[in-house]
Amino acid sequence: MALPQRQTDIGPPHFEQFLPPVIKSNYGKWKYHEVITPGTMKHVAEGGDELYTVRVASPRILSTETIRDICDMAEKYCDGYLRFTTRNNVEFLVSDKSKMDPLVAELKQKKYSVGGIGPRVSNIIHTQGWVHCHSACTDASGIVKAIMDELHDYFTTKELPNKVRLAVACCVNMCGAVHCSDIAVVAVHRKVPTIDDENVGKMCEIPTTVSSCPTSAIRPNPKNKTITINEEKCMYCGNCFTVCPPIEIHNPENDGVAIVVGGKISSLRTDPKFSKLAIPFFFNEPPRWPKVVDAIKNILNVYAENAKKHERVGEWIERVGWEEFFKLTGIEFTFQHIDDFTFMRDTLRTSAAFKY
Amino acid sequence: MSGKHKTPMLDELEKGPWPSFITEIKKATKIGPMADDELGQLEKSFRTKRGYWKHGGIVGVLGYGGGVIGRYSSLPEEFPNVAHFHTVRLNQPSGFFYTAEALKMICDIWDKYGSGLTNMHGSTGDLVLLGTTTENLEPLFAEYSSRGWDLGGSGSAMRTPSCCVGMARCEWACIDSMAICNDLTQHFQDELHRPAYPYKFKIKVSGCACDCVAAIARADCSIIGTWKGNIQIDQAEVKNYADGGMDIQAEIIDMCPTDCMSYDGKQMKINDVQCNRCMHCIAKMTKALRPGKEKGASILIGSKAPIVVGSLLSWVIVPFIKAEPPFEELTELIDKIIEWWDDNAKPRERIGELIEVKGMRPFLEAIGVPPQPQQVREPRKDPFFFWSESDFKN
Numbered sequence: 012m013a014l015p016q017r018q019t020d021i022g023p024p025h026f027e028q029f030l031p032p033v034i035k036s037n038y039g040k041w042k043y044h045e046v047i048t049p050g051t052m053k054h055v056a057e058g059g060d061e062l063y064t065v066r067v068a069s070p071r072i073l074s075t076e077t078i079r080d081i082c083d084m085a086e087k088y089c090d091g092y093l094r095f096t097t098r099n100n101v102e103f104l105v106s107d108k109s110k111m112d113p114l115v116a117e118l119k120q121k122k123y124s125v126g127g128i129g130p131r132v133s134n135i136i137h138t139q140g141w142v143h144c145h146s147a148c149t150d151a152s153g154i155v156k157a158i159m160d161e162l163h164d165y166f167t168t169k170e171l172p173n174k175v176r177l178a179v180a181c182c183v184n185m186c187g188a189v190h191c192s193d194i195a196v197v198a199v200h201r202k203v204p205t206i207d208d209e210n211v212g213k214m215c216e217i218p219t220t221v222s223s224c225p226t227s228a229i230r231p232n233p234k235n236k237t238i239t240i241n242e243e244k245c246m247y248c249g250n251c252f253t254v255c256p257p258i259e260i261h262n263p264e265n266d267g268v269a270i271v272v273g274g275k276i277s278s279l280r281t282d283p284k285f286s287k288l289a290i291p292f293f294f295n296e297p298p299r300w301p302k303v304v305d306a307i308k309n310i311l312n313v314y315a316e317n318a319k320k321h322e323r324v325g326e327w328i329e330r331v332g333w334e335e336f337f338k339l340t341g342i343e344f345t346f347q348h349i350d351d352f353t354f355m356r357d358t359l360r361t362s363a364a365f366k367y
Numbered sequence: 368m369s370g371k372h373k374t375p376m377l378d379e380l381e382k383g384p385w386p387s388f389i390t391e392i393k394k395a396t397k398i399g400p401m402a403d404d405e406l407g408q409l410e411k412s413f414r415t416k417r418g419y420w421k422h423g424g425i426v427g428v429l430g431y432g433g434g435v436i437g438r439y440s441s442l443p444e445e446f447p448n449v450a451h452f453h454t455v456r457l458n459q460p461s462g463f464f465y466t467a468e469a470l471k472m473i474c475d476i477w478d479k480y481g482s483g484l485t486n487m488h489g490s491t492g493d494l495v496l497l498g499t500t501t502e503n504l505e506p507l508f509a510e511y512s513s514r515g516w517d518l519g520g521s522g523s524a525m526r527t528p529s530c531c532v533g534m535a536r537c538e539w540a541c542i543d544s545m546a547i548c549n550d551l552t553q554h555f556q557d558e559l560h561r562p563a564y565p566y567k568f569k570i571k572v573s574g575c576a577c578d579c580v581a582a583i584a585r586a587d588c589s590i591i592g593t594w595k596g597n598i599q600i601d602q603a604e605v606k607n608y609a610d611g612g613m614d615i616q617a618e619i620i621d622m623c624p625t626d627c628m629s630y631d632g633k634q635m636k637i638n639d640v641q642c643n644r645c646m647h648c649i650a651k652m653t654k655a656l657r658p659g660k661e662k663g664a665s666i667l668i669g670s671k672a673p674i675v676v677g678s679l680l681s682w683v684i685v686p687f688i689k690a691e692p693p694f695e696e697l698t699e700l701i702d703k704i705i706e707w708w709d710d711n712a713k714p715r716e717r718i719g720e721l722i723e724v725k726g727m728r729p730f731l732e733a734i735g736v737p738p739q740p741q742q743v744r745e746p747r748k749d750p751f752f753f754w755s756e757s758d759f760k761n
Binding site for chain 2 (some may be wrong): 014016017018019020021022023024025026028029030034038039041042043044054062064068069070071072073074075077078079081082083085086091092093094095096097099104122123124136138139140141142143144145146147148150152153155156157159163167180183185186187188189190191209219222223227248250253254256261263264266274277278279280281283284285287295297298299320322334345352353354
């Protein structure tokens with residue numbers, strides 16, 4: 012069968028063709044919105060037109076079968092109009108109010124998780140993990156599933172002081188937004204990579220490999236056409252592995268995950284913040300990473316009990332102080348918590364005022 | 368559905384209320400043999416706590432240098448159906464809007480040429496098709512592109528821009544983030560498809576400081592909607608919030624970062640000169656408060672994840688720029704920004720890192736932006752500063 016004529020550099024289809032009529036006629040003219048339930052909201056336009064949104068979770072990895080099922084529901088209840096959110100949720104865009112409740116009922120009956128809107132836990136931003144990445148030192152989707160099974164009520168019903176944005180990154184490349192999330196998991200290495208000298212010489216460009224190291228731990232070894240690593244300087248980032256695969260950073264018995272907290276993206280109230288280290292290490296415990304899940308639940312619960320309304324995790328911690336955060340959560344403070352890299356000057360305490 | 372691989376660990380992840388990615392991969396075993404070997408290899412990863420994918424290889428479609436990421440199993444004999452398991456990035460429409468008809472078409476073609484597995488969506492924003500072979504790349508590209516769908520970016524190139532829902536469904540959008548995203552994507556088609564940059568370059572567009580697309584943390588060029596002038600207040604709606612049980616003093620006035628608001632039980636007052644436009648009050652009282660009428664964008668530069676010398680959040684470069692169609696001023700500025708980076712960066716150096724090395728002044732001078740207090744949290748603390756000949760002339 013002949014293939015159709017290919018086109019190049021056409022770019023994405025223009026979004027306008029995918030907008031429901033109520034959006035087209037009220038584009039840029041929305042007046043306000045109301046969260047009706049944790050999974051539904053209403054947008055009202057200047058002229059009074061209404062749009063109802065129903066949000067459900069997705070595991071981000073979707074089969075075409077499930078996408079077709081979602082499409083069938085969109086055709087049945089909202090003329091086929093739907094969108095995805097930046098956090099991998101599905102939103103059905105319902106113009107006819109009377110169809111919203113039946114849609115929600117069918118979604119629930121089909122075991123879709125309806126929720127994620129407002130001051131609660133939304134979907135976890137995450138990376139590919141062992142499913143599809145060469146660089147992964149944990150599985151992202153597996154941890155996400157294990158965490159969200161436990162936090163499911165915080166997606167569908169329970170309220171928190173504010174939104175809690177979770178993220179999981181399966182290595183420090185952080186394709187997910189771990190570095191600015193309320194609570195996040197990032198996979199880390201703890202051992203200096205092993206060097207396959209013979210293949211380094213064959214496969215790698217030595218200058219590129221040397222310059223890839225942020226701590227200048229790598230030196231060329233011209234005699235053997237390879238490199239050497241100063242073990243005292245290496246902080247296991249794996250950037251050398253990215254440019255030179257025979258420098259093997261993976262070490263299954265010593266790799267694992269860290270938990271970071273207190274990051275935020277929005278400029279609301281306080282400036283956007285990086286996440287900071289809460290727990291330096293857990294071993295990988297597939298399939299359900301129980302210690303990681305318990306640790307996240309603990310941090311979330313302590314936040315829920317102690318934060319003021321509208322405070323994000325990082326805002327709450329900054330108000331009470333990090334010394335209080337470690338006390339309230341019972342998390343041990345270790346040498347790993349004290350920054351000895353680029354942020355050291357910004358993070359050491361330079362005041363005689365602190366708490367116990 | 369039982370494949371040839373036993374997956375006792377993965378089967379555990381089909382239990383529980385959250386939607387299961389394992390169930391999704393199992394569903395795709397009906398499409399072809401790839402998903403089953405994906406499951407087998409993944410089970411092995413769970414058992415041995417390590418991945419079995421090789422570094423990305425160079426594969427693609429004719430005339431493009433990106434959009435496809437080669438992915439090969441390191442265990443091709445054990446899992447032959449994922450020996451090739453390449454990723455295809457389809458450029459998503461602005462705002463991730465679809466119709467069922469369009470999505471079903473995408474599924475039909477993907478079932479024919481790939482594994483039946485997707486990511487909706489990838490971290491940068493693309494609609495990601497997970498798992499196909501080298502020989503299927505040209506046919507699937509012909510099928511998609513002839514129907515109006517193009518590939519996204521990968522490698523050292525302009526990456527697929529992405530944006531929030533913007534004016535399509537948000538009363539806070541100060542700029543048309545979806546149109547800006549679409550038009551910039553079209554403007555950079557060559558740079559997006561043919562990697563010629565020192566490293567990746569990401570653009571994200573958010574309609575306001577809520578920043579739903581995480582532009583400030585995840586884009587080399589962050590475009591964030593803002594306004595000038597007074598916040599519009601509807602006093603009757605303020606009263607409705609109070610009557611509805613909102614503690615306006617505690618939730619709004621006391622949480623204002625600049626202490627520029629007051630409420631005496633009848634009238635809300637805002638000292639707009641002091642307001643830093645953070646969006647807290649507007650986001651919490653959306654019926655009563657609205658952004659000011661003069662809309663535009665703030666341009667921030669440089670954010671990235673930790674590799675190599677630590678994470679960066681984007682820095683304010685241009686506090687306010689008009690962003691109305693056809694977005695010429697904005698596009699010209701971004702062209703200048705990229706030109707300076709492209710001329711000066713070493714391989715694998717992001718623009719934020721380059722500015723750290725070269726200094727902010729050469730960058731701002733190159734793009735023709737004057738120094739302004741909005742660009743810094745505070746002025747420098749140390750007494751070491753450069754002078755250039757041009758400073759002495761003034």
